[in-house]
Each structure stands twice: as structure tokens, then as C-alpha cells.
Amino acid sequence: MAEAFKNTPPAPEDKGAMTAQNIAAALAGESQASQKYLAFADVADADGYPNVARLFRAVAYAESTHARNHLSVLGGIGTTTENLKAAWGGETFEITEMYPAYDAVAKLQENESAQTSIRYALKAEVDHQGIYDSTLKGVEGEKDLGGEAVRVCPICGHTVIGDAPDECPQCGTAGSFFKEF
Amino acid sequence: MDEAFEKRLPKPEDLHAMTEECLKAAFAGESQAAEKYLVFAEQAEEEGFPNIATLFRAISFAETRHARNHLRVMKGINSTAENLAAAFAGESFEIDEMYPAYGEIAKAQSNAQASRSIKYAVKAEMDHKWMYGEAREKALDGKDIAAQPVSVCLICGHTVIGDVPDKCPVCAAAKENYKTF
Numbered sequence: 255m256a257e258a259f260k261n262t263p264p265a266p267e268d269k270g271a272m273t274a275q276n277i278a279a280a281l282a283g284e285s286q287a288s289q290k291y292l293a294f295a296d297v298a299d300a301d302g303y304p305n306v307a308r309l310f311r312a313v314a315y316a317e318s319t320h321a322r323n324h325l326s327v328l329g330g331i332g333t334t335t336e337n338l339k340a341a342w343g344g345e346t347f348e349i350t351e352m353y354p355a356y357d358a359v360a361k362l363q364e365n366e367s368a369q370t371s372i373r374y375a376l377k378a379e380v381d382h383q384g385i386y387d388s389t390l391k392g393v394e395g396e397k398d399l400g401g402e403a404v405r406v407c408p409i410c411g412h413t414v415i416g417d418a419p420d421e422c423p424q425c426g427t428a429g430s431f432f433k434e435f
Numbered sequence: 436m437d438e439a440f441e442k443r444l445p446k447p448e449d450l451h452a453m454t455e456e457c458l459k460a461a462f463a464g465e466s467q468a469a470e471k472y473l474v475f476a477e478q479a480e481e482e483g484f485p486n487i488a489t490l491f492r493a494i495s496f497a498e499t500r501h502a503r504n505h506l507r508v509m510k511g512i513n514s515t516a517e518n519l520a521a522a523f524a525g526e527s528f529e530i531d532e533m534y535p536a537y538g539e540i541a542k543a544q545s546n547a548q549a550s551r552s553i554k555y556a557v558k559a560e561m562d563h564k565w566m567y568g569e570a571r572e573k574a575l576d577g578k579d580i581a582a583q584p585v586s587v588c589l590i591c592g593h594t595v596i597g598d599v600p601d602k603c604p605v606c607a608a609a610k611e612n613y614k615t616f
Contacts, residue, residue: 261590261591261603261606261607261608261609261612262590263552263590264548264549264551264552264555265548266548267546267547267548267549269544269546269549270540270541270543270544270545270546272540272544273537273540273541273544273546273549276536276537276540276541276549277537277541277549277552277553279533279537280533280534280537280552280553280556281467281470282463282466282467283529283533284470284556285463285466285467285469285470286462286463286466286467286502287522287525288466288469288470289462289465289466289469289499289502289503289506290506290511290518290521290522290525291522292499292503293502293503293506293507293511293512294512294515294518294519294521294522296503297512297513297514297515297518298515298518301514301515302579303515303574303579303580304579304582305579305580305581305582305583306515306519306570306573306574306579306580308585308616309566309567309570309580309585309596309616310518310522311616312585312586312587312594312616313522313563313566313567313585313587313594315587315592315614315616316559316562316563316587316588316592316593316594317592318470318473319555319587319588319589319590319591319592320552320555320556320559320592321467321470321474322470322473322474323551323552323555323556323591323592324552324556325470325471325474326552327548327549327552330471331474331475331478332478333478333482334475334478334479334482334484334487337475337478337479337491338475338487340471340475341468341471341472341475341491341494344464344468344471348464352460352461352464353461355457356454356457356458356460356461359453359454359457360454360457363450363451363453363454365448365450365451365454366448367445367446367447367448367508368445368448368450368454368457368458368508370445370504370508371445371458371461371501371504371505371507371508372457372458372461374445374500374501374504375461375465375501375504375505378497378500378501381497382494382497385490385494389487389490393484393487398483398484398485398486398487399484399486399487399489399490400486401486404489404490404493404494405493406493406494406496406497406500407497407500408440408500409440409443409444409500410443410500410504411496411497411498411500411501412497413493413494413497415490425443426443427440427443431440433493433496435489435490435492435493435496
């Protein structure tokens with residue numbers, strides 16, 4: 255065989271309802287594990303364990319491959335146009351339904367830190383919804399996004415296309431801390 | 436990371452039960468969004484939209500910040516020894532409870548791709564459980580783990596410390612498909 259062996263992630267399939275539910279739950283579990291390990295890696299770095307930090311980042315990556323595999327089986331990976339629509343839909347749900355409801359509960363129960371965490375997220379999801387919307391319009395005309403940098407506040411997730419502001423409008427973090435993509 | 440920077444993060448807080456439920460669900464949502472956007476970035480690259488790929492990666496990072504904030508408020512980020520214990524417990528649950536149950540149902544429903552996605556994950560979680568157990572012993576003595584490379588199969592998430600095998604023992608992907616940390 256001239257071509258090198260090439261493996262592929264598990265493919266989409268028609269599933270039994272219980273299996274579909276389980277794979278969806280496994281996608282949630284793997285995604286959360288991956289995110290926890292990334293946060294734990296930062297702590298390990300701060301605690302002076304650089305090799306444990308590296309282990310956490312490697313295992314976070316492994317959980318990401320599992321999340322991708324489960325998402326593939328669920329048929330959740332489409333074309334970029336479909337993916338942008340799905341992303342827009344997710345952000346819209348969080349903005350109009352999820353975070354307002356959670357915020358009302360956190361207010362009622364006077365949990366201040368929870369309100370801050372919810373507000374940071376909600377404000378950034380509004381940025382994302384707008385950016386996905388204009389990007390989707392471009393792709394429908396078969397155009398890529400412009401080549402400007404995308405910058406993200408490492409505290410609250412505020413997202414801008416182009417230059418970082420002097421100060422994050424949501425949380426006051428200096429623009430020099432923004433991470434550039 | 437300076438103090439002023441740290442101060443802007445939402446703090447750990449004693450949460451009422453319903454607010455905690457809300458934050459747990461928000462953490463699950465943000466984690467899944469972050470993982471999906473990474474997969475969507477790869478898809479955008481394949482379709483020749485490099486700037487949209489960058490956008491998906493940037494917004495994935497923003498969702499990672501939200502996930503970390505929610506986790507921090509819920510007191511889910513602790514010392515490295517505690518984080519390793521939490522990681523070990525999570526992997527154990529997936530190996531002993533979650534994936535065996537899901538695997539059984541996928542088999543009963545003759546879902547071959549779901550079975551494959553589950554098998555890949557459970558095999559890798561066994562590697563992770565062992566690595567986290569060893570690392571925790573070290574961290575309890577105030578020691579870092581050894582400075583060896585950690586490599587991950589990008590198809591199935593198989594994780595090794597040290598040399599990469601010629602072929603992945605779980606999914607048979609070639610050596611070139613490993614990512615080294």
C-alpha cells in the first residue's frame with residue numbers, strides 16, 4: 255500500500271435513543287474534564303509543578319479528542335456554514351434563556367460571585383453572537399473572515415476583532431493582558 | 436499573573452443549592468461550547484477558511500475563561516494535590532461506572548460507532564487514572580513529576596509518558612498521529 259495507514263474518528267450513525275442520550279452525556283463529561291484540567295494546569299504552574307502542569311494539558315487534549323469523537327458520532331460536526339449556525343444558536347440560547355434565568359436565581363439568593371461569573375459570560379456571549387452572525391453572512395457568500403486579529407480578555411472572555419481596548423469594558427482588565435489569536 | 440489581575444476574577448463563594456445547580460449547568464454548557472468550537476476550527480481550516488478557524492479558536496478560549504470562572508466560584512479549583520485527587524476520582528468514575536454502562540447499552544442497540552467512541556475513551560481514561568495517581572503521591576510530598584514528554588494519540592486519546600509507540604495500541608494509528616506535550 256503506497257498510502258500510509260490513516261485512521262479516522264468514529265463516524266456519525268443512526269442511534270438508539272438511549273445510546274444517543276449516553277453519548278451526549280459523555281460529550282458533556284469529557285468537555286468538563288478537559289476544561290477542569292486546563293484550569294488545574296494553571297494552578298500547577300503557579301504551585302511550581304511545571305511537569306504536572308504539562309500532564310494536565312496533555313490529558314486535557316486527550317479528553318478533547320474524546321469529545322470530538324462523541325460529537326462526530328452524534329452528527330454534530332457539519333460544514334462551516336452549519337457549524338456557524340449551530341454556534342450562533344448556542345450563543346443565542348445562552349443570551350436569551352439560560353443566563354437571564356440563572357442570573358435571576360443568583361440575585362434572589364444573593365450570591366454575588368456567581369452573579370459576577372454569570373455577567374462576565376453573558377456579556378461575552380453577546381459579542382460572540384454578533385461576530386458569528388456577520389461571519390455567517392460572509393461564508394454564505396463564500397468569503398472568509400478578514401485577517402484581523404481576534405483578542406480575548408483572559409478574565410471575563412470579552413471578545414473583540416481588531417485592537418484591544420485600553421481597558422476591558424466589562425471587567426476593567428488592562429488591554430495588554432488580552433490574548434491575541 | 437499580578438494581584439490586580441487575580442482580584443478581578445469571581446471569587447469562590449458559599450452557594451445556595453439552586454444557584455449552585457445553575458452554575459453547574461453553565462459550567463457544562465461553557466465546557467461543551469469550548470470543545471465544539473475547537474472542532475469547528477479544524478473543519479473551517481479544511482474548507483479553506485483560516486480566519487474563521489482563528490475566530491473559533493479565540494471564542495473557544497473565551498468560553499474556557501467562563502468555564503474557569505464558574506468552576507472557581509463553585510470552589511472547584513484547589514491546590515495541585517487536591518486537583519489531582521479530583522481528577523483521579525473523575526477518571527475512576529468514568530472507568531468503573533459511566534463508560535461500562537454506556538458501552539453495554541450501545542452494544543445492546545448495535546451502535547458500532549458509538550461503541551468505538553466509548554472504547555477509545557475508556558482505554559485512555561485508564562492511562563490517565565494511573566498517571567494522576569502517581570502524580571498525586573509526588574505532589575503530596577511536595578515533588579513535581581519527572582520531566583518526560585507526555586504524548587497523546589489524536590484519534591483515540593491514548594496517552595503515554597516517554598517514547599511514542601510505532602502504532603497506537605488502542606486504535607492502530609501511526610506514530611505521526613501523536614501530539615507531544
